[in-house]
Amino acid sequence: MILLLSTSDTDLLSARASEGPVRYRLGNPARLTAEELPALLEGTELVVVRLLGGRRAWQEGLDALLAGPRPVIVLTGEQAPDAQLMELSTVPAGIAAEAHAYLAHGGAANLAELGAFLSDTVLLTGHGFAPPASAPAWGPLERTARTTEGPTVAVLYYRAHHMSGNTAFVETLCRAVEDQGAQARAYYCASLRGAEPELLAALGEADAIVTTV
Numbered sequence: 128m129i130l131l132l133s134t135s136d137t138d139l140l141s142a143r144a145s146e147g148p149v150r151y152r153l154g155n156p157a158r159l160t161a162e163e164l165p166a167l168l169e170g171t172e173l174v175v176v177r178l179l180g181g182r183r184a185w186q187e188g189l190d191a192l193l194a195g196p197r198p199v200i201v202l203t204g205e206q207a208p209d210a211q212l213m214e215l216s217t218v219p220a221g222i223a224a225e226a227h228a229y230l231a232h233g234g235a236a237n238l239a240e241l242g243a244f245l246s247d248t249v250l251l252t253g254h255g256f257a258p259p260a261s262a263p264a265w266g267p268l269e270r271t272a273r274t275t276e277g278p279t280v281a282v283l284y285y286r287a288h289h290m291s292g293n294t295a296f297v298e299t300l301c302r303a304v305e306d307q308g309a310q311a312r313a314y315y316c317a318s319l320r321g322a323e324p325e326l327l328a329a330l331g332e333a334d335a336i337v338t339t340v
Contacts, residue, residue, distance in 0.1 A: 128170055129242055132156050133177040134184065135204045137287035138230060138238070144292065147239030148254045149246045156185040164191055172250055173197055175241075177230055179204035182212060193217065198249050202227045206318055222248050228259040234290035236260060262290055265326040268297055268313035273305045280304045281333035282313040283340050289315035300337060309334075316340065 130152045131142050142151040154167055156178060168174070174197050178184050181203075192199050193215065200216045200223050203209035208227050216223040222245070229241035243256035268289070282300050294313075301311035312333065316326055319340055330336055 128152055128172060129245060130154070130167055130171040130174045131177075132159070132167075132174065132188075133204065133230075134179045135177060135287065137233065137285070137291040137293055138177055138204075140291040140293050141233055141235045142238045142242075144235040145239035145242065146235070147242045149242030151238070151242060156188055159185075159188060161187045161191045164188060168195070168197065171197065173200075173245055175200045175202070175226060175230075175245070177202045177204050178212065181209070182215065189215065200226050200245070202230065206231050218249055225259070232259050232262050232290075233287050234260075234262065235292075237290075262286060262317075264318075264323055265314060265316040268294060268301075268315065270298060270301065270313065272310065273302070274308070274310060277309045278334040279310045279312060279332065281330050281336045282311055283319075283330070283336060283338040284313065284315050285340055286315045286317045296339075300339075304337070 128150045132154045133139055134155060134157050136155060139153045142153055152167060152171055174192055182189060198218050200218055201212050203212050208224060213223045226241060226245060229237045237259055240257045243254040246252045247254055247256055282297055284297050288294060297313050301313055304311040314329060316322060
């Protein structure tokens with residue numbers, strides 16, 4: 128069993144929905160103390176920690192994990208790897224980097240393969256695994272529009288929510304927009320830093336934008 132501790136709840140949703148050969152135990156460091164770790168660690172063989180905010184975001188918990196006997200992989204919650212966090216890992220850098228790729232692409236399928244990858248490469252099992260599957264940087268939410276009249280409002284949300292299936296709040300926003308007599312068009316994106324021209328063009332067609340990014 129792998130303990131996955133992530134400050135991104137979408138990671139936890141994807142891991143919960145994954146159907147791989149390796150099971151996860153889940154927790155969010157933002158809601159954990161070091162005193163709660165022993166119960167979570169019991170019966171686990173490896174720990175993955177994914178943090179937003181760097182080491183200081185959960186230094187006491189990290190210190191406790193790194194002082195223990197289990198292999199620990201420490202990663203950033205951002206799309207781009209963080210070398211300083213990754214260096215804290217107690218596994219080879221290449222394994223940590225590949226683990227980051229699975230999590231950065233996200234989704235239940237990638238989390239299932241991540242579990243098999245870490246089990247095979249760190250714990251030396253023989254499940255077999257596929258490489259990280261890339262996802263489009265942006266795209267539309269497939270939904271049935273309730274109206275095709277009125278001004279257009281774009282609703283923008285993170286790809287991580289899309290990949291984990293956590294889109295109910297987007298549908299709620301779209302319905303609220305439609306209740307006010309406007310058309311809603313929802314788009315997910317990995318990041319607005321260096322956004323693709325096609326996404327910017329799609330957003331440019333809207334009369335207003337609601338962004339949760």
